[in-house]
Amino acid sequence: MPTIKLTRPKLDAGEKIYFGALFKGFFLTMTHAIKSLRGKSPGSKSLKSSGLGVTMQFPEQRWDDQMPEYYRGAPTLVTDEQGRERCVSCQLCEFICPPKAIKITPSEIPADDKWSKVEKRPLEFDIDMIRCIYCGMCEEVCPEQAIFLRKDYLITGTSRAAMVHNKEKLYEIGGTRVGLVNKWNELK
Structure with a gap:
């Protein structure tokens, strides 16, 4: 069976210093942060969240009414x-x-x-x-x-x-x- 040699693709200057990926990640994070501060996070209404994001305030709010029929617990x-x-x-x-x-x-x-x-x-x-x-x-x-x-x-x-x-x-x-x-x- 012949041996196949694979070569890695060459990276350009922007990919070598990772600034492009860092900026993309930063802008994506900031977009989500701004949306959550404006109260437009996806799923915030269905989870009855506190308004900032979709985090449920656990002791006061429970998942009980959101549990699907197929949920398996204790x-x-x-x-x-x-x-x-x-x-x-x-x-x-x-x-x-x-x-x-x-x-x-x-x-x-x-x-x-x-x-x-x-x-x-x-x-x-x-x-x-x-x-x-x-x-x-x-x-x-x-x-x-x-x-x-x-x-x-x-x-x-x-x-x-x-x-x-x-x-x-x-x-x-x-x-x-x-x-x-x-x-x-x-x-x-």
């Missing part, structure tokens, strides 16, 4: 209408999670429980929100519709340990979900 666990756990510890969400952010420890349901026909429930269910990439694969793979991605983007913590949400915290955030749950289906 993963949470949900219960059914009677407060029962939907999760059956099948561990599919743990296996499919690309960054391995989900850890599940399954446990047995006691034989004297009236719902003992269901074999397992999670003893521990942890999601590391620092590792989570909010891809939604856990929600898609769950056969019992036990895990959902909420439209929550305010996930904060003061330490790494605080960013690992355990089962109780996930149920607290997730709440109750209405609808058919395969786990409690009598025909199953």
Whole structure:
């Protein structure tokens, strides 16, 4: 196979000292600055900005009414209408999670429980929100519709340990979900 030699294009005097690129960048920046000071920034009205640019004043203004339907936020666990756990510890969400952010420890349901026909429930269910990439694969793979991605983007913590949400915290955030749950289906 023959070797192909490429030659770089020759730069003229203006390109060698970069003044042309510097002036172009300066004038573009100043154009945007003047437009934003005059209140003509694109998108400022739709974001309800403060008037200078399109920056949203965060604590007072939120993205909540601007979120698209397809937005994926924090993963949470949900219960059914009677407060029962939907999760059956099948561990599919743990296996499919690309960054391995989900850890599940399954446990047995006691034989004297009236719902003992269901074999397992999670003893521990942890999601590391620092590792989570909010891809939604856990929600898609769950056969019992036990895990959902909420439209929550305010996930904060003061330490790494605080960013690992355990089962109780996930149920607290997730709440109750209405609808058919395969786990409690009598025909199953």
